[in-house]
Amino acid sequence: MKKLLPLALGIAALATGSIASAGTLDDVRSNDVLKCGVSTGLAGFATPDDTGEWQGLDVDTCRAIAAAVLGDAKKVEFVPLTSKVRFEVLKSGEIDVLSRVTTWTLTRDVGLGLNFAGVNYYDGQGFMVSKDLGVSSAKELDGASVCVQTGTTTELNLSEYFRLNGMTYEPVPVETSTEGRAAYSAGRCDVYTTDASALAAQRTGLTNPGNYVILPEIISKEPLGPVVRHGDDQWFDIVKWSHNAMLNAEELGVTAANAVERSKDANNPAVQKLLGTADAGLGKQLGLSEDWALNIITQVGNYGESFERNVGVKTPLGLERGMNGLWNDGKTGIQYAPPIK
Amino acid sequence: MSEQIREYELGMHPELPPPNRQSGLVKWVMDNLFPSVGSGIITVICLIFLYYVIPPLFNWAFWDSVVFNATSREECYAINDGKGACWAFIYRRWDQFVYGFYPEAERWRVNISFILLAMTLVIVLAEKVRKVKGIMWLVLILPIICAILIPGSELLGLTPVPTNKFGGFMLTLIIGMTGIFVSLPIGIGLALARISSLPIFSVFATLFIEFIRGVPLITLLFIASTLLSYFLPPGTNFDLLVRVLIMVTIFSAAYLAEVIRGGLAAIPRGQYEAADALGLSYWKSMRLVILPQALKISIPGIVSSFIGLFKDTTLVVIIGLLDPLGIGAAAIADIKWTALGYELYVFIAVFFFICCFGMSRYSLYLERKLHTGH
Numbered sequence: 112m113k114k115l116l117p118l119a120l121g122i123a124a125l126a127t128g129s130i131a132s133a134g135t136l137d138d139v140r141s142n143d144v145l146k147c148g149v150s151t152g153l154a155g156f157a158t159p160d161d162t163g164e165w166q167g168l169d170v171d172t173c174r175a176i177a178a179a180v181l182g183d184a185k186k187v188e189f190v191p192l193t194s195k196v197r198f199e200v201l202k203s204g205e206i207d208v209l210s211r212v213t214t215w216t217l218t219r220d221v222g223l224g225l226n227f228a229g230v231n232y233y234d235g236q237g238f239m240v241s242k243d244l245g246v247s248s249a250k251e252l253d254g255a256s257v258c259v260q261t262g263t264t265t266e267l268n269l270s271e272y273f274r275l276n277g278m279t280y281e282p283v284p285v286e287t288s289t290e291g292r293a294a295y296s297a298g299r300c301d302v303y304t305t306d307a308s309a310l311a312a313q314r315t316g317l318t319n320p321g322n323y324v325i326l327p328e329i330i331s332k333e334p335l336g337p338v339v340r341h342g343d344d345q346w347f348d349i350v351k352w353s354h355n356a357m358l359n360a361e362e363l364g365v366t367a368a369n370a371v372e373r374s375k376d377a378n379n380p381a382v383q384k385l386l387g388t389a390d391a392g393l394g395k396q397l398g399l400s401e402d403w404a405l406n407i408i409t410q411v412g413n414y415g416e417s418f419e420r421n422v423g424v425k426t427p428l429g430l431e432r433g434m435n436g437l438w439n440d441g442k443t444g445i446q447y448a449p450p451i452k
Numbered sequence: 453m454s455e456q457i458r459e460y461e462l463g464m465h466p467e468l469p470p471p472n473r474q475s476g477l478v479k480w481v482m483d484n485l486f487p488s489v490g491s492g493i494i495t496v497i498c499l500i501f502l503y504y505v506i507p508p509l510f511n512w513a514f515w516d517s518v519v520f521n522a523t524s525r526e527e528c529y530a531i532n533d534g535k536g537a538c539w540a541f542i543y544r545r546w547d548q549f550v551y552g553f554y555p556e557a558e559r560w561r562v563n564i565s566f567i568l569l570a571m572t573l574v575i576v577l578a579e580k581v582r583k584v585k586g587i588m589w590l591v592l593i594l595p596i597i598c599a600i601l602i603p604g605s606e607l608l609g610l611t612p613v614p615t616n617k618f619g620g621f622m623l624t625l626i627i628g629m630t631g632i633f634v635s636l637p638i639g640i641g642l643a644l645a646r647i648s649s650l651p652i653f654s655v656f657a658t659l660f661i662e663f664i665r666g667v668p669l670i671t672l673l674f675i676a677s678t679l680l681s682y683f684l685p686p687g688t689n690f691d692l693l694v695r696v697l698i699m700v701t702i703f704s705a706a707y708l709a710e711v712i713r714g715g716l717a718a719i720p721r722g723q724y725e726a727a728d729a730l731g732l733s734y735w736k737s738m739r740l741v742i743l744p745q746a747l748k749i750s751i752p753g754i755v756s757s758f759i760g761l762f763k764d765t766t767l768v769v770i771i772g773l774l775d776p777l778g779i780g781a782a783a784i785a786d787i788k789w790t791a792l793g794y795e796l797y798v799f800i801a802v803f804f805f806i807c808c809f810g811m812s813r814y815s816l817y818l819e820r821k822l823h824t825g826h
Contacts, residue, residue, distance in 0.1 A: 151772060152785030159782050161523075161544045163553050190616060191772045191782070196678055200772075203681030205692070289781055289793050316791030318534070427787040 135207050135339070135346035136180065136398055144186045147173035148200060148209040151191040153288070154312035155422035155430070156212050156232075165189045169210040171417040172231050172337050172354060174410065176208060179353045179403040184410035194263060198223055202340060208350055209338040212306070214264050224341040228350040231336050231414075232422075233434040233445065235329035236268050237307040239314060242322050244301060249328035253278040258291050258300035260284075265305055268331040292316050306333050311428050349397055356404040358448035359385055360413035362437055367412040374405055385451050393451065404451070414446065512536050513798070519543050524788040541789040542799055548779050552619015558604070558611060562622055565598040569629065577814060579821075595633060602626070615693035619774035621803070626693075627775075628762040628807075631700045635761070636754070638701065639708025640747075644738065646713055657709070664706035669764055672699040677771035696768055704761045711757055715750035716742065748822045755815035759808045776800055 139145050149157035149169050157167040165187075174184040190206050201209045202224065212234075213219070215227040238249050238257075246252060249272075259266050261284045273280050283300040285291040292313050295303045303313060307329060314320050337354065339347050360366070363382050365373050373379070374386035383389035386408070387401035394401040411417060415437075422430045436444025460466060469475065486492040516536025520543060522528040528538035542549060551559055572594045575581055582588070602618075604610035618626065645657035664672075676695035684690055719742055727737030747754070769778040780796040783789050 150785075151769070151774070151778060152782030154785055154787040154790060158786040159548065159553070159779075160786065161541075161788075163545075163548050188614065188616065191774060191778070193770055193772055196674070196771055199678035203678060205681060287781065289784060292791060293793055312785075312787060312790065315787060318791075 135343050139180055139207055144188045145177040146188045146190055146206045148190045148192045148197055148206040148211050150211050151193055153212060155428045168232060168417060168421045169212060171411050172210045175357055175407045176350055176353045178406040178410045179399055180349060182406050212335045213338050215334045215336055226339050226341060226347045228337045228339060228347060229354040230334040231354060234306040234308050234333035234335050236265055236304060236331040236333060237310050237329050238326040239303045239310045239323055240326060242324055249326045250276060252302055255301040256281040256283050257302045257304055258283045258285050258295050259304050260291060261286060269304055272330045288313060308430055311430055315427050345398055352397060353407060355448040356407050357414040358446055359451050360408045361415040365408055365413060366416060367409055370405055370408040525792060537795050538792055539795055541783050541792055545783050549620045549776055551622050552774055553617040554613060558613055561601045565601050568594045568598050615691050618693060620776050620779050623773060623775050624765050627697060627700055627765040630697050631704045631761045632758050634701045635704035635708055638705035640712055642705060642709035643712035643716060647716060661706045661709050664703055669703050670767055670770060672703055673767060673771050704757060707757050708754060711750050711753035712746060715746035718749050719745050751815050751819050755811055759811055762807060763804060
């Protein structure tokens, strides 16, 4: 198979007179739409709402890139992907960017030939148990049956954590979060484990959410972010800086509502550079128009706005900023974007 | 006591109704529900079971359910106290369940296609209509019109709609109907090729059939969705739905070929020889003598294949096409509608039951009608 593949590729390329792949940026421009891989449905990160519009934190990342490149945050074609096919679909070039709660790891970054363009959500794996179990720490879970989604890093973390702590567990593999919740509420497992953000979503769906606690231990680092293919540095830069622009905007207090007004503020060079009014030619360096970041902020909002709209404390998910606060919020925030200048 | 007055001639007593125990409801109940002690006990157990299951189920699904006046699960439960089903998400997302993400302004095209499809089905299924001369051509033409209408084309002034906007029941019907309509002729061809005396046909048909049948459908779908792109030159845009349609069709064709080969094998050798003796060419003998008999025998198998194919369309959710199951899973992933799994799966089950039960009843009817008796 390994020998056949390049051969077949060669033949295929010859047969069609070898169409050279233009850069992703050119592809997106000529299609006039950004093809963005998202979850098939994950509360707060990517779900279609009642009118069929996609909503969520990952969706906003897609929209931001579309706003930067095409000037219109609506020009996104969302491609719902399962966790099994996501990397193959990205690598085969069917999507331009993957924004699908994907954990940044060395194997994926290097081994799979991908580039992670930043972290739009710092997550970590946690445990949810029923209060009736009387457990207050994950260290007391010896011998428990654990519902865990297959084919994810979650499974691996779980077995490592239990082994390191000298505990045993009985895995109850589930395929989807819906199946997981059904298995959990039917009592097929004592513990439900997945990323903490997803646990919060799962808890709201249980019959009596108040009866369940999420244990304090977070057993893994799950930095989630947008992913692109190796080999197109310009596109990698665009995705990376689209995300950074949202973070910088929040840090500078630029919001969707005040962005246009702030862009005229001659006293603040940092804001002017971000919003393209400083005549610094930053957009040109990216291969974009000068108002690229202004489009992101006016059409999608800054990172904080996107966070609060999709997963924040006022939403049913009710997630605290926590690690996803800005680095200078004086609390536990670690979201830190390099400056735009 | 006065003397009874006879109202009839002697010996002409009118017929009396049979005694109560030998007629009407009582007899039916005794014969069917309590013919013996054992059956009687089972009947009682079943009645008790139904008494405990049916009323709560009815209450859940109809009486206590909320359909129209809720915009989230919380509102549903505020109305019915969590006792009944919350069908509201299906009502709110009905358009998604039917059309997927097909643009609203263009949905008339899908509606027309639904009507054309219904017409095609009527032509194929209803005997009287089918006898109208030349109408069978419509069966070929109408699906082609649908195939142009739904994706659209610049040439005809229809805004093209990318296939990834397709979803819901529309997607199920597109995949199911394409699979059914296209795989039948291919399946017949493969079956004839496999029993052909020309080795080139029989070897290739056998290889093809055995390869496809030896691989699960989900593998073929993965090949369609991911692997195929590696073999195609970069930049080629080979539509995912088309790839899926091809895979589903050849998968179904391979199974049909074997079902039909079974039918062909059941035709007595004498029929082939009789056709030859009449001087019919190969195609004529197949068309006029062999296939009508073989296909009749194969009906139950063919319909089973079709039903299986129709249900297999739900597998496309794994490669990210949003069929009703995918649309529903996305709906209940929305925090507003979270945890409405029962409602979703009951709804999907009812849809598939109606379609598949319909197909199965039609095949029974067809068998009875074609049963010319031997």
